[in-house]
Amino acid sequence: MKGCGKMRVLFRKDLMVCGALIATTLASPALAFTACQVTDTGGIDDNSFNQTAWKGVLDASETLGIEGRFLESQAETDYDANINSLVDGDCDIIITVGFLLGDATEKAAIANPDQPFSIVDFSYDPPIDNVLGQVYATDQAAFLAGYLAAGMSKTKILGTFGGINIPPVTIFMDGFVQGVDHWNSVKNDGVTVLGWNIDTREGLFTNNFDNLDDGRAFAQNLYDEGADIVLPVAGPVGLGSATLADELGVEKLMIIGVDADLYFTDTERQHVYLTSITKRMDATVADVIETTMNGDFHGGVLVGGLENGGVGLAPFHDMEAMVPDTLKAELEALRADIIAGTISVSD
Amino acid sequence: MTDATQGRVFGRTQLEDMVIVPLFALVAALVLGAVVMAATGVSPATIAQSYVALLKGSVGSVNAISETLTAALPLVLAGLGLALGFRSGLFNIGAEGQIVVGGLAAVVAGVALGDMSAFIALPGALLAGAAAGAFYAGIAGWLRAATGAHEVITTIMLNLISFRLLDYLLRTPFIQKEDRADPISKSVPDAAELPKLLTFLDANLRLHAGLFLTLAMVAFAYWLLFRSKLGFEFRASGENAVAARFAGMSAGWTIVLAMAVAGALAGLAGANQTLGILGRATPGFSAGIGFDAIAVALLGRSHPVGVFFAGVLFGALEAGGRQMQVDAGVSIDLIGIIQSLIIVFIAAPLLVKAIFPWGFRKAGKRENKS
Numbered sequence: 001m002k003g004c005g006k007m008r009v010l011f012r013k014d015l016m017v018c019g020a021l022i023a024t025t026l027a028s029p030a031l032a033f034t035a036c037q038v039t040d041t042g043g044i045d046d047n048s049f050n051q052t053a054w055k056g057v058l059d060a061s062e063t064l065g066i067e068g069r070f071l072e073s074q075a076e077t078d079y080d081a082n083i084n085s086l087v088d089g090d091c092d093i094i095i096t097v098g099f100l101l102g103d104a105t106e107k108a109a110i111a112n113p114d115q116p117f118s119i120v121d122f123s124y125d126p127p128i129d130n131v132l133g134q135v136y137a138t139d140q141a142a143f144l145a146g147y148l149a150a151g152m153s154k155t156k157i158l159g160t161f162g163g164i165n166i167p168p169v170t171i172f173m174d175g176f177v178q179g180v181d182h183w184n185s186v187k188n189d190g191v192t193v194l195g196w197n198i199d200t201r202e203g204l205f206t207n208n209f210d211n212l213d214d215g216r217a218f219a220q221n222l223y224d225e226g227a228d229i230v231l232p233v234a235g236p237v238g239l240g241s242a243t244l245a246d247e248l249g250v251e252k253l254m255i256i257g258v259d260a261d262l263y264f265t266d267t268e269r270q271h272v273y274l275t276s277i278t279k280r281m282d283a284t285v286a287d288v289i290e291t292t293m294n295g296d297f298h299g300g301v302l303v304g305g306l307e308n309g310g311v312g313l314a315p316f317h318d319m320e321a322m323v324p325d326t327l328k329a330e331l332e333a334l335r336a337d338i339i340a341g342t343i344s345v346s347d
Numbered sequence: 348m349t350d351a352t353q354g355r356v357f358g359r360t361q362l363e364d365m366v367i368v369p370l371f372a373l374v375a376a377l378v379l380g381a382v383v384m385a386a387t388g389v390s391p392a393t394i395a396q397s398y399v400a401l402l403k404g405s406v407g408s409v410n411a412i413s414e415t416l417t418a419a420l421p422l423v424l425a426g427l428g429l430a431l432g433f434r435s436g437l438f439n440i441g442a443e444g445q446i447v448v449g450g451l452a453a454v455v456a457g458v459a460l461g462d463m464s465a466f467i468a469l470p471g472a473l474l475a476g477a478a479a480g481a482f483y484a485g486i487a488g489w490l491r492a493a494t495g496a497h498e499v500i501t502t503i504m505l506n507l508i509s510f511r512l513l514d515y516l517l518r519t520p521f522i523q524k525e526d527r528a529d530p531i532s533k534s535v536p537d538a539a540e541l542p543k544l545l546t547f548l549d550a551n552l553r554l555h556a557g558l559f560l561t562l563a564m565v566a567f568a569y570w571l572l573f574r575s576k577l578g579f580e581f582r583a584s585g586e587n588a589v590a591a592r593f594a595g596m597s598a599g600w601t602i603v604l605a606m607a608v609a610g611a612l613a614g615l616a617g618a619n620q621t622l623g624i625l626g627r628a629t630p631g632f633s634a635g636i637g638f639d640a641i642a643v644a645l646l647g648r649s650h651p652v653g654v655f656f657a658g659v660l661f662g663a664l665e666a667g668g669r670q671m672q673v674d675a676g677v678s679i680d681l682i683g684i685i686q687s688l689i690i691v692f693i694a695a696p697l698l699v700k701a702i703f704p705w706g707f708r709k710a711g712k713r714e715n716k717s
Contacts, residue, residue, distance in 0.1 A: 041631075071672050072679050075634030077624055078669075081414055084551045085669050088410065111550050164630070166529040201528055207514050207630050 036091035056285025079104035139175030146179020159222030161204035163234030215240025261314035372692035404670020405663035419662025425640035428612030435605035436585035441502025443637025444509035449614025452479030457539030480614015488606030492599035541623035
């Protein structure tokens with residue numbers, strides 16, 4: 001029953017991806033390097049998290065001629081089984097996408113010590129020899145987004161909500177709130193953020209990463225409370241929020257995207273995005289594939305931040321003219337300060 | 348439905364009903380699934396490859412069979428419960444919620460009994476799951492018996508309540524895992540886990556002792572329905588509630604009991620997942636099994652043995668679908684389409700008979716009845 005509503009749309013897109021996949025399979029020689037990806041329940045074409053990581057595999061297949069395969073998880077019970085069915089195959093590296101696959105990946109990595117794994121959004125302490133964790137200092141970019149949103153808000157009220165209360169989600173909200181606080185202290189202003197209390201670690205959560213109706217309902221609630229800019233941190237759920245912004249008009253509600261530059265991935269509603277907090281999982285995934293291909297794989301942690309381009313703030317695109325030049329200059333200065341360490345985002 | 352609810356001797360009509368219609372429905376669904384793939388631009392070679400992968404991934408290796416059975420177990424357990432309800436004239440949509448409540452109760456009891464020996468902890472956890480499911484379904488039964496509130500509505504509403512209840516309870520201190528802010532329960536201690544059966548062959552094989560539980564429940568459901576007085580009352584009130592009442596059966600009690608037994612079986616399905624596979628409870632661990640189980644119960648014609656085979660078929664589709672994605676790169680959503688098509692054909696036996704005229708007795712005789 002679950003997911004039936006989106007099935008029709010997803011199906012065609014999936015097959016197009018698959019068509020391309022099969023073409024590459026046939027063209028490449030048998031010795032080709034194979035990278036396999038397991039998604040979480042958001043699915044491979046979530047316009048966000050899983051899709052960005054998959055883009056890394058596709059980029060690598062273009063530039064390095066590797067073969068890419070993916071397995072979509074429909075429920076949490078699939079995680080172990082999906083990873084296992086790839087262990088049986090001939091994957092040179094298995095990339096699992098998401099914090100929620102942390103335990104399943106650990107189990108599989110320990111049971112199969114010769115199989116290289118890489119997991120997005122998770123790292124192990126102590127590290128496991130055959131797992132490379134890819135983590136992101138997303139709060140650095142979210143800090144900039146918070147400062148920007150505070151400067152752009154007319155109602156002086158901003159909103160945010162998350163998918164599940166887990167670190168890779170709340171790190172966006174932490175940075176966002178801190179950026180707003182920074183604006184308030186610099187400008188002596190009183191912009192408030194609804195949906196996340198940085199001290200109690202409580203806030204608004206849909207408790208899923210796939211229900212677009214929730215995204216719409218949560219954004220509607222925040223809008224009703226006066227918010228005119230909303231940051232949804234819940235993968236495809238945010239698309240529901242964008243639909244609401246599209247209907248209300250951007251004068252009333254703007255959305256800040258996450259993970260990918262949603263101006264490009266959600267083209268139907270691209271005009272509602274003020275900016276996006278990008279998490280370049282495609283870059284790190286492609287990087288990991290190349291490293292592994294060259295035989296330099298080793299377990300540990302790979303951190304993406306503002307400095308190495310692992311995270312960033314997307315261009316304003318259609319809203320370029322709306323953002324005042326002084327604000328743009330301040331953001332540029334903030335960015336330099338964060339990289340230099342004069343402003344510390346993470347506690 | 349009327350055919351299915353009559354406890355007639357196994358004859359030609361029953362054979363058509365229980366075996367031939369489902370078989371042809373499967374064939375028709377697979378053919379239409381291929382048409383869907385072709386219509387979306389998949390080459391014939393890939394379609395063939397998909398179905399080979401489907402077969403390979405469901406029965407082609409020890410791991411495949413293990414995965415098929417692992418996926419089938421909760422579907423069979425919950426499906427048995429729903430079948431009992433259908434036979435009693437109750438259309439219970441609430442298996443999903445009963446799985447949630449049962450699975451969570453099993454985890455809580457398992458954690459509480461974790462220091463005991465496995466002979467106490469495991470049965471205790473399973474019983475807690477069954478009891479919680481029975482209680483939760485019993486609410487809907489009681490509402491029906493006492494107020495006439497229809498169980499379709501109340502069980503759907505109870506499903507929604509259970510999801511939010513799970514989100515809430517998973518963040519309460521007694522249940523939530525230490526040092527975590529997200530909704531996730533403590534891990535089930537080893538003593539309360541359903542032991543894995545095939546780890547001596549390969550550590551990755553997931554088939555667990557829930558298999559024996561499920562087989563026992565198939566036998567129990569058969570005995571209850573066709574060999575016990577209570578089952579006779581269930582079926583009698585399913586056939587004709589008014590007649591059953593005049594025969595001296597308590598309509599209210601029968602409804603509450605039938606719902607409770609159905610809920611206990613769904614609760615066991617939940618316990619089967621949390622104690623056998625996941626080792627903990629998380630939001631959404633029920634994963635739609637309670638809804639798929641409705642299809643399993645219908646496909647199995649509400650007969651315990653039929654439900655078992657229908658559950659294994661759906662488990663095979665799930666396990667095979669995974670392989671299909673790996674080998675042929677075909678979307679897992681296709682499996683959902685095939686499952687749905689099977690149900691469409693099952694729900695319309697006349698359509699199946701029109702497509703496959705052979706295999707059935709001459710029309711006329713039967714069609715008057717249907």
